Amino acid sequence: MLGTERPRPAFLLASGSPRRIELLARIGVTPDQVRPADIDETPRKTELPRQLAERLARAKAEAVAAEATDALVLAADTVVGVGRRILGKPADEAEAARFLGLLSGRRHRVMTAVCLMQPGGRRTSRLVTTILAFQRLTQAQIEDHVASGEWRGVAGGYQIQKRAEMYVRFLSGSHSNVVGLPLFETAQLLRGAGWLRP
Numbered sequence: 001m002l003g004t005e006r007p008r009p010a011f012l013l014a015s016g017s018p019r020r021i022e023l024l025a026r027i028g029v030t031p032d033q034v035r036p037a038d039i040d041e042t043p044r045k046t047e048l049p050r051q052l053a054e055r056l057a058r059a060k061a062e063a064v065a066a067e068a069t070d071a072l073v074l075a076a077d078t079v080v081g082v083g084r085r086i087l088g089k090p091a092d093e094a095e096a097a098r099f100l101g102l103l104s105g106r107r108h109r110v111m112t113a114v115c116l117m118q119p120g121g122r123r124t125s126r127l128v129t130t131i132l133a134f135q136r137l138t139q140a141q142i143e144d145h146v147a148s149g150e151w152r153g154v155a156g157g158y159q160i161q162k163r164a165e166m167y168v169r170f171l172s173g174s175h176s177n178v179v180g181l182p183l184f185e186t187a188q189l190l191r192g193a194g195w196l197r198p
């Protein structure tokens with residue numbers, strides 16, 4: 001850094017998702033601090049998947065930025081939508097199996113909203129949608145998936161970066177978006193904030 005330049009703000013990742021840390025690392029970005037936001041993620045009645053993702057990403061970013069006004073704060077939220085239905089994180093094995101049944105043989109959408117708060121309160125964001133289709137799943141495949149435990153703590157109850165990819169017949173759009181952080185759009189936001197070089 002040259003002496004005439006202003007010092008960089010601290011970069012905080014407002015997320016407890018290990019996937020988001022790994023994805024950022026892939027584009028050479030290491031947060032100065034990881035500070036998961038503690039917010040209520042319950043969908044509102046009649047809220048659409050994209051509205052939920054946008055609202056939660058913003059709420060996570062604002063919650064952390066409120067305690068660190070001089071920092072650059074990045075947050076994201078990933079939601080799976082099948083029609084108007086929102087699939088969050090399955091509560092238990094039965095719900096994980098039900099989600100897989102809903103995804104079986106159908107197209108669905110994965111939406112990730114990314115929100116970046118700059119020091120001084122300027123906010124920029126992106127909403128990215130990836131369309132996927134799973135093959136039709138047999139009962140045995142659903143049972144194996146549930147037994148793998150890979151449904152825990154993830155939207156829709158599957159992880160494309162793990163065994164579930166073998167069921168993905170079709171994907172249109174960003175792969176990293178499905179894993180929790182669309183890297184192309186995140187890099188655009190970070191460039192806009194002067195954090196990455198154009």
Ligand SMILES: Cc1cn([C@H]2C[C@H](O)[C@@H](COP(=O)(O)OP(=O)(O)OP(=O)(O)O)O2)c(=O)[nH]c1=O
Pocket residue numbers: 014015016017018019020036037041076077078079080110153154155156158159160161178179180
């Ligand atoms: C669909 C899908 C989701 N996911 C993950 C990404 C997100 O971490 C998670 C969705 O939950 P989120 O609420 O977006 O994120 P999180 O609770 O893991 O972390 P935080 O709120 O602190 O940022 O699901 C995968 O890892 N692979 C997939 O294929």
